[in-house]
């Protein structure tokens with residue numbers, strides 16, 4: 214039966230198709246190395262123990278009524294402290310909105326600034342901007358990025374598309390690449406946005422920036438995390454940042470997110486969050502507020518968490534470099550942050566042991582799934598060109614001791630190709 218035009222045109226993300234194939238294999242008892250999941254296994258990467266205690270306390274204390282439209286003051290104050298401490302920028306509590314994870318804030322920001330037909334510029338590969346554009350009937354303007362820049366966009370790449378755009382959507386550290394903006398690279402982009410808004414004048418709708426920073430506290434040794442508002446204070450009038458517990462605190466299922474920006478934007482995002490009832494549960498808000506107020510506890514959680522993620526990503530990265538040194542047609546970008554590694558595997562045009570020539574990236578993915586028994590996601594699933602040879606490896610469900618088996622399985626399958 215007919216649905217709305219927007220609902221009818223919504224296609225199933227290819228990630229779900231691959232997930233179903235992998236689940237079938239696992240259900241059949243096949244050995245499989247699944248590195249596709251952009252989520253955590255809570256037994257390997259639990260949320261902070263204190264946070265769990267505080268959530269339980271809040272339920273025991275019967276804190277189960279509506280949390281209010283903007284979020285609890287204690288949590289907003291905790292967010293303020295977190296942002297001040299780690300990003301060096303100070304947002305007033307009134308500029309902070311709480312929601313059930315960062316997604317309602319991202320959607321709310323699209324709703325706040327994008328009219329049907331408006332252009333939204335975003336780099337590719339990136340996470341979900343195509344879907345949010347579809348939901349808002351926006352015109353997506355995907356801008357390809359390059360491995361030389363770790364797949365982060367540059368001002369020169371974005372500039373040609375900004376003159377008539379309503380929004381620029383950025384993400385750092387980025388999904389799917391696990392890479393971070395360099396400070397100069399981000400500063401130039403911010404300056405471009407400020408210059409574009411000066412050109413537009415006060416009666417025109419400005420060019421806004423959605424800055425998704427859900428992985429920002431997970432940068433590895435020696436990698437600086439530049440925050441747009443710290444680099445370029447003038448951008449604050451147009452900037453909305455989305456963040457939350459999901460990635461930096463391994464709490465994808467806890468559903469506490471926060472966003473901040475200028476009051477007029479926050480008010481509008483807040484309305485969307487309220488209409489769809491996407492508030493974070495009150496007990497979780499109380500607990501997160503108590504946790505974030507204790508920045509020593511935050512550090513005590515983050516330091517070993519970063520090491521554990523980096524160890525896994527580094528082990529896989531080293532494995533790829535070793536395969537490359539042995540002559541296989543692969544490469545990898547050194548991990549910078551978050552839970553993803555960017556790798557290149559060139560399979561197209563190669564002949565399998567059974568004589569089949571891999572004609573397309575579709576064939577290449579099938580070979581990885583069926584022969585290597587390895588699940589990783591092609592960048593084409595994140596908006597990159599179909600022929601891209603780059604893939605995302607996620608370590609959110611990875612035990613370190615399983616990395617050698619992944620690498621051996623992959624190397625065996627790659628070595629069998631001619």
Ligand SMILES: Cc1ncc(COP(=O)(O)O)c(C=O)c1O
Pocket residue numbers: 251313314315316317340384387388425427456457458459460465469470
């Ligand atoms: C870049 C990015 N932003 C936002 C999200 C969604 O996070 P949340 O669980 O806070 O809604 C994800 C989840 O994978 C993500 O990768």
